[in-house]
Amino acid sequence: MIGISADFDPVHNGHVKLIQKGRKIAEKTGDEVVIYLNKEYSANHAPFFADYESRKDMAIKAGADRVVPIEGLHHRLTLAYSVPIRIAMMIEDGAVDYVDAAGADVSIPLIIKQAQKFAKKGIFSGIPRHLPNRNVIRWFAVNEFLYKKYHRKMNFHIIPELSMGGKVSGREIRRLIVENDMKIPEEVKDVLPKSTINILKKGIKNGTIPGRRDLESITKRMNTYSRSKLMRIAHLNADAINAIIKGRFYREEAQVWATFRRAGYGPVLTRLAISALEQEVSKKEVLNLIKSYEKQSIIPPDQTVNKVIERAWFVSQKKDHNLSASEAHKKFREGIKLRKSPCMSFDAGLSIRSFEVEQLKSGLNAGIYVDQNGVVACEIRTDEKKIKSPLKLPGEMATYLRLLIDSHFIPVQAKVLEKERGIRIRITVEE
Numbered sequence: 001m002i003g004i005s006a007d008f009d010p011v012h013n014g015h016v017k018l019i020q021k022g023r024k025i026a027e028k029t030g031d032e033v034v035i036y037l038n039k040e041y042s043a044n045h046a047p048f049f050a051d052y053e054s055r056k057d058m059a060i061k062a063g064a065d066r067v068v069p070i071e072g073l074h075h076r077l078t079l080a081y082s083v084p085i086r087i088a089m090m091i092e093d094g095a096v097d098y099v100d101a102a103g104a105d106v107s108i109p110l111i112i113k114q115a116q117k118f119a120k121k122g123i124f125s126g127i128p129r130h131l132p133n134r135n136v137i138r139w140f141a142v143n144e145f146l147y148k149k150y151h152r153k154m155n156f157h158i159i160p161e162l163s164m165g166g167k168v169s170g171r172e173i174r175r176l177i178v179e180n181d182m183k184i185p186e187e188v189k190d191v192l193p194k195s196t197i198n199i200l201k202k203g204i205k206n207g208t209i210p211g212r213r214d215l216e217s218i219t220k221r222m223n224t225y226s227r228s229k230l231m232r233i234a235h236l237n238a239d240a241i242n243a244i245i246k247g248r249f250y251r252e253e254a255q256v257w258a259t260f261r262r263a264g265y266g267p268v269l270t271r272l273a274i275s276a277l278e279q280e281v282s283k284k285e286v287l288n289l290i291k292s293y294e295k296q297s298i299i300p301p302d303q304t305v306n307k308v309i310e311r312a313w314f315v316s317q318k319k320d321h322n323l324s325a326s327e328a329h330k331k332f333r334e335g336i337k338l339r340k341s342p343c344m345s346f347d348a349g350l351s352i353r354s355f356e357v358e359q360l361k362s363g364l365n366a367g368i369y370v371d372q373n374g375v376v377a378c379e380i381r382t383d384e385k386k387i388k389s390p391l392k393l394p395g396e397m398a399t400y401l402r403l404l405i406d407s408h409f410i411p412v413q414a415k416v417l418e419k420e421r422g423i424r425i426r427i428t429v430e431e
Helices: 013-029 052-061 079-092 108-121 134-145 170-179 194-206 215-224 238-247 253-262 267-279 283-294 305-316 325-333 395-405
Strands: 002-006 033-038 066-070 097-102 155-160 345-350 366-370 376-381 386-392 412-419 422-429
Touching (some): 002 079, 013 033, 066 079, 079 134, 079 283, 097 134, 108 134, 134 155, 215 253, 215 267, 238 366, 253 267, 305 395, 366 395, 366 412, 395 412
Parallel strands (some): 033 066, 097 155
Antiparallel strands (some): 345 422, 376 386, 412 422
8 A cells, every 4th residue: 555644735846746756656556546645634633625525535636545644743742752642554555655745956865864853863843843854754763763662563655745836735725715715716726727726616506615613602602711720731831821811802813822932832833732722732631642543552651641741740849850941851861860759649738828728628629829929729519619829839839730730731639638747639640
């Protein structure tokens, strides 16, 4: 089987060349050309312009033999996690060859050299932006990494990206159509196969194109959820949550984007966070998904749930190592061993009044959050009222908890605990 993984939103002449390359390989091998098509969200976490059935139809008419949907990944996981899962799926389905495109001036030996470096480290997140074709590098690297599991890997065939005075991109095609009042401009028609043009026209006429976000659900959650409730949603760190609270009231998508940019989120992470809000993706949901693929040895060692927890613990203990936070992160990446295992359950004190103490009893849930001053706190709902309090923790434990909160997918549970010395909050890190 010859595999191609894509959004195809919409299929343009560059995509046709990918499929044609697959067909040439198929003429020699007798294999079928199969498109692994992202279904609900794009690989970069955006809603699709053209719906799945339209894009599937475009792919078949462009020469593909079959289309396989990729579901449930791109509103939950970053590319560092979704790429290994997609490649593993293709290998398990019997893909022998893989076709992709890269810049016309790309050096395949350089891509392979860079990919082998990342594969050796088992790190597929944070590939430097200055590297050309870094997404292709990631695919090469993961293909090398998964050889350890499958004892085989796909043969990569890289063709030059289509260029007409600049890279032909789906994003630019979509922008030009939208700006032309949903009519396909002539310059866009020049880079689209006739079948794609016809499918787009039909979808636009029927109202299925363009796809849109559920802005009502997104803004409702951003306008009404408390800090502790927002904390349960994946890919929202403390800075983003505080920016959301500060930026209320939301009506327009531009306001949503501006809030995440103020919180330091880049475009890709902003799209992922908005998609997680849209679908109300919980941290626990993402953690369980990652763990399920860990059991299949698909997730690289440096990206496992335990590694994320261990990194937070190591950095929080930086005083023991005489390191700054940045130095501690670097040392951990180099493979330094922990002096002691991460603490998975610990108690915190409260700063509350005596009459509030009387309302608390063991077992009550406590919602963890970070307040506007950057202090880790909790919120407890009793039958009578809502009690808020900063958490009393040693400095290193407060740092550890904050790093876990900002990890994007490690859930932290907290409950009230009555002890001889008074009320405590028992904090548990979910594995």
